[in-house]
Amino acid sequence: MLFPTATFAIFFLIVLPLSWLTMPWPHRWRPFIIAASYVFYSWWDWRFVLLLAGCTIWNQMLAVRIWRTTDRARRKSLLFLALAGNLGVLGYFKYYDFFVSSTDNMAAIVGYDLPLSLKAIVLPVGISFFTFMAISYVVDAYRGEFEPTTLEKFAVYLSFFPHLVAGPIVRPSELIPQIEKPRDPRRVDTSRAFYLIATGLFKKVVIANYLASSIVDQVFAAPGQHSSLEILIAVYAYAVQIYADFSGYTDIAIGIALLLGFSFPQNFDSPYAAVSVQDFWRRWHMTLSRWLRDYVYIPLGGNRKGTVLTYRNLMLTMLIGGLWHGAAWTFVVWGGLHGVALAGERWWHGRRAAPARPLAGWPRWRARILTFHFVCFAWIFFRSDSFGSAWDMIEGLFTGWGEPSPLVTSGVLLAIAVGIGSQYLPARLPRVVMARFSRLPVLAQATVLALALMVTSVLGPEGVAPFIYFQF
Known part of the structure; x- marks a missing residue:
């Protein structure tokens, strides 16, 4: 359902x-x-x-x-x-x-034919x-x-x-x-619940579904038939799609639980505003990140057994995290890329004699841009059906410039801009919106919600695709 x-x-x-x-x-x-x-x-x-x-x-x-x-x-x-x-x-x-x-594939490489089915x-x-x-x-x-x-x-x-x-x-x-x-019904934060449900539906039904049907599915299905610009925009679009899809589901889930009187932990915190891969994992699928930390990374030894074993533990944790997402080697590579990046960041910061100061100004934006593009590059393996398809996507980024790009429309670019730009809005903005909504009369609240749902229904594609994370 x-x-x-x-x-x-x-x-x-x-x-x-x-x-x-x-x-x-x-x-x-x-x-x-x-x-x-x-x-x-x-x-x-x-x-x-x-x-x-x-x-x-x-x-x-x-x-x-x-x-x-x-x-x-x-x-x-x-x-x-x-x-x-x-x-x-x-x-x-x-x-x-x-x-x-x-x-079976490994056995075939060394000349064995195993009776597996x-x-x-x-x-x-x-x-x-x-x-x-x-x-x-x-x-x-x-x-x-x-x-x-x-x-x-x-x-x-x-x-x-x-x-x-x-x-x-x-x-x-x-x-x-x-x-x-x-639970006490008088203590239910209905304003926050309705806000989360409305924004979650918009992210899923409008942003994620639109990007999937307009560019992502077509380009990833046949990257050789598309220009470099279409491939590049499709990678950005998928980064926004998976964020809007999964965070949208989470928002709806948290909102529904709130209406029933229960509080769930936050699961996303503007992940594409991260300044490092470590910071990304503090913001992306936060409940899974904490689970992997507490039930995999720390039991393996965490950072308590020396530098080399710390790198090993990071790699193993992220490889397990990748395999958790799907039964394919592309997911393992995706997790491995993040493991290498986390180990590399730890090595880089470990070279410094004094703790690094918080980034500000251009260095902070540069770190955000580099982190975002690394995450987008890793998403290619996450989304691709095979290594061959992933390689075609990567190769296509360099070999098809100047070709027609009909899938790169103003609507696609606007959806990407909204999906990424919304993560740079002031953190207090949702609280202000919810506070003002809560002060409205009941009839006005119902009207606002009805309008929000109507806009979502009008702007969203026909039909609703299953949430991406249902398959994980």
């Missing part, structure tokens, strides 16, 4: 009042919201509800046993079992065909997100940082429909305490 559809609108108009009506009685609200979330998830394929339910029971059972066990070796064994179960399910559904085809397994929507949330739950229990809750509350945490299929990745300590006590 997609957010920007009439189906979801009807679903939410039913769920929202019933959620608040049952909220004063948690023993009624929790089964209701679990059922609503399972209906939401089953709309795509009802069979995978069983997978979600099994993941819930498995992780709750082992998290409780880990928490209650005092023997260190036993606790480690239980943690390993929990992780093996989660990663095994994720590996089967998401990476089975990838590993089989990769193994592909299964064309259907990837459950959102499996990467709820698997990582489940891992957070059991690992936090193992570390003694979070006491497991009841099965019912954990089921709400894992299946809560606003974050279920594409994040943000919410930690147990961020959501479960909110589940454990009724």
